[in-house]
Amino acid sequence: MIITDIENKGTAGAAAAIKPKKFNLHRLGESVMGVVFFLSACVSIIAVVLICAFMFVRGCPTIAEIGVADFLLGTEWRPLNSTPSFGIFPMIIGSIYVTAGAIIVGVPIGLLTAVFMAKFCPRKLYKWLMPPINLLAGIPSIVYGFFGMIVIVPIIRNVFGGDGRGNSILTASILLGIMILPTIVGMSQSAMKAVPESYYEGALALGATHERAVCTVIIPAARSGILASVILAIGRAIGETMAIIMIAGNQPRLPDSILDGVRTLTANIVLEMSYATGLHYDALIATGVVLFVFILLINLLFNAITSKKER
Template identity: 50%
Template sequence: MDKNNLSEFIIEKGLFIMAIFSIIIIFLIISFVLLEGLPAFEDYGFFQFIFGLTWAPNDSQYGVFAMIIGSICVTLLAMLMAVPLSLLCAIFMAEVAPSKVRKILKPVIETLSGIPSVVYGFFGLIVLVPIIRENFGGTGFSMFTASLILAVMVLPTIITLSQDSLRSVPHEYREASLGLGATNWQTIKNIIFPAALPGIITSIILGMGRAIGETLAVIMVAGNVVQIPNSIFDPVRTLTANIAIEMGYATGLHYNALFGTGIVLFIIIIGLLVVANYIQHKYKVDVGGGYL
């Protein structure tokens, strides 16, 4: 075996070993969470745990339904604000913006993804909470405040992936549409956007997974009250916040119940990833031997 073949062999086997090692780590994490969380389902009851409305560890009550609703409401409200802005920005950057503008916007958007969660949370605590308290009443710690923060945090994910999907549409599609007399906006609306839609939907689902898994920023501005909110200005507690707040002092069944909360959260996120993967593969369009 010559030097080049030896190097290629070592690199190939090294990458294979690292891939296997990554899979093993993932399975170890899943196994640990399941082993620690399943006793909560066995001792307290699965349906009582999932659909119980009261979380009071001191009274041995571990219902997480209010936190499931809180997590879903915060995430959906955040996506309602983030998705339109993200898609408009992605379309502008991919199809409209001059190259000079694109070169400025892209690093700015990437910078948003590099800002630590605690910075977002601190900004919400110092700036957004007082504004919402003065203009809408209440304490300012609410589902709406948390959703605002999450909307900003998921922008880079949705914008970047949506832009890549739009740019991956074959250039022949644009030329054919423009050649038939369509305007640039008609081409984007009727040709480019529908062709890129599977990738855009995937980006939205991945952004949703990013939002529902966020912890620190939500803890700082959501209010952390275990209740089903009656309005967007009510405080809520999410699943991730519940784990982070109480893990430091939990013991016994309380400790297992927090891992059970992690299992519920894990199932939700896995479900979102499965849906994203399904959409990505089901709606791929075969173009000249390749795929969009």
């Protein structure tokens, strides 16, 4: 704006005199914006550093204070007792059970769906089938939880009856299995599509049927992409919070069967944050640290697999 003002007011001579200044202003703008872009680019680094710093600085001393073994392997979570005990082993086991259940439910269906979408699906149909699968990823977890609460929980309760209230590992596994479907389908099918067509044609030329070619050639060739999708799904499942809280029962004890309720690491944080103070609050942060470490390991594994694929 300033530049054009000067240009409009000035005579030809003045404009010539000002010209170098205009050039400088321009240069100044360029370098200022260059710095702005650079700083914006650093925000994600700063954010990760801050998150790690706050989590670990607050969480690690707490774990040391409670005792590493007592915290990680203790089976008693009684934060409000006069002599409180903070053992999160049941929650770790709960998270692992629920995640494993989700994988057992979600991976076979997801993988077979991906095979169909990548290799069997007519193009016309693909256009209609893919959007619903993608939209499955867009449904908020709170809505999933609500759906689980009013549909899956009563079904489990009616089918298995007895003392179970329907809030169980099984319920959580089924719902989480549904929630990870879009992740698995999306990534696996693009991995399968990326396999060179010549592999498939070669298998056909050797007399394999279409299905056999897909099973024995395409799927093995796409295995790192498929594995990456499963790992990403594990990350999703272990970090899922709101849907789990509404359907998993949340009892902090070691489950005896898949019809028992469990509490996951994520649920532990949300359930007790509202009234936790002092060491209790710190213990919840430490629970978050354990979850965070799980996630970082999963990310590391994911990066290792995808970067290997690129090579």
